[in-house]
Amino acid sequence: MLARTLAFLALSATAFCQRIPYAGETPEWYQPFPGFRIVGNLYYVGTYDLSSYLITTPQGHILINTGMPDSVAMIRANIESLGFKLSDIKVLTATHSHADHVAGMAEIKRLTNAKMYMLDADTDAVEGGGNIDYRYPNGRGQVYTPVKVDQRVKDGDKITFGGVELTAHSNPGHTKGATSFTMNIAEAGKTYRVGIVNMGSINPGVKVSGMPAYPGIREAYARTFHDQSEMQIDIWLASHAAQFNLHSKYKPGDPYDPNRFVDSDGFHAAVKRLEATYHEHLEAEQKGN
Numbered sequence: 281m282l283a284r285t286l287a288f289l290a291l292s293a294t295a296f297c298q299r300i301p302y303a304g305e306t307p308e309w310y311q312p313f314p315g316f317r318i319v320g321n322l323y324y325v326g327t328y329d330l331s332s333y334l335i336t337t338p339q340g341h342i343l344i345n346t347g348m349p350d351s352v353a354m355i356r357a358n359i360e361s362l363g364f365k366l367s368d369i370k371v372l373t374a375t376h377s378h379a380d381h382v383a384g385m386a387e388i389k390r391l392t393n394a395k396m397y398m399l400d401a402d403t404d405a406v407e408g409g410g411n412i413d414y415r416y417p418n419g420r421g422q423v424y425t426p427v428k429v430d431q432r433v434k435d436g437d438k439i440t441f442g443g444v445e446l447t448a449h450s451n452p453g454h455t456k457g458a459t460s461f462t463m464n465i466a467e468a469g470k471t472y473r474v475g476i477v478n479m480g481s482i483n484p485g486v487k488v489s490g491m492p493a494y495p496g497i498r499e500a501y502a503r504t505f506h507d508q509s510e511m512q513i514d515i516w517l518a519s520h521a522a523q524f525n526l527h528s529k530y531k532p533g534d535p536y537d538p539n540r541f542v543d544s545d546g547f548h549a550a551v552k553r554l555e556a557t558y559h560e561h562l563e564a565e566q567k568g569n
């Protein structure tokens with residue numbers, strides 16, 4: 281009996297480790313979605329909702345975001361279906377340190393030996409496996425496999441690789457080191473300014489008026505909304521597919537057309553909506569709700 285109980289406990293522990301329950305997760309995180317070309321050398325290789333972006337170059341590739349551990353096999357399949365190799369990835373980075381964007385990173389780094397770039401302010405979180413962030417200043421235990429960051433990045437720094445110049449923009453609030461990336465991509469005589477934007481959404485348990493481990497959170501969010509309202513982009517992409525309405529803009533099998541993602545107005549409207557939500561939170565917090 282004891283042996284059976286122990287065996288059951290061991291099995292449960294294995295299942296738990298393989299699939300860490302994570303706040304806010306939805307079935308769409310784990311749903312496969314076929315990879316496709318967005319514009320030029322930029323491809324969507326993520327799951328139905330967890331965006332991962334592959335930027336290909338003759339010297340190897342850049343991958344932004346890796347989703348949950350379950351996402352790795354889907355990302356690999358997507359990359360291969362587009363005619364590229366996972367092992368050619370040389371540069372890794374992410375829009376922020378939450379599990380839904382970096383929990384597959386350690387595995388992909390192990391498979392590729394790529395160099396990991398991360399905004400300075402989210403580096404400790406990534407290297408600690410999400411143990412500590414401003415919601416959990418005393419730690420909550422690792423929620424994903426820690427990733428060694430090879431290069432800390434600051435606001436405005438450029439990640440240059442294989443002729444690609446990716447500018448990192450500090451957009452704090454959602455995490456201290458939340459990051460948007462911009463780059464120019466020329467295609468068919470046009471140059472598109474592409475933004476992979478970390479939108480300023482607010483997670484459960486966050487008080488935007490101030491957190492003990494993030495006293496400047498109010499100003500951080502305000503600065504992000506201001507900076508994003510001034511950000512000039514043509515093609516709008518984000519950390520989650522739902523945030524930039526991917527599924528209303530593109531269905532699997534649709535022909536290649538970068539213009540379907542040109543949505544500067546949609547981007548600025550989304551920033552305004554998130555800013556309004558932030559003000560609602562501020563008001564409610566000030567009323568003591």
Ligand SMILES: [Zn+2]
Nearest residue numbers: 376378380454
């Ligand atoms: Zn997040």
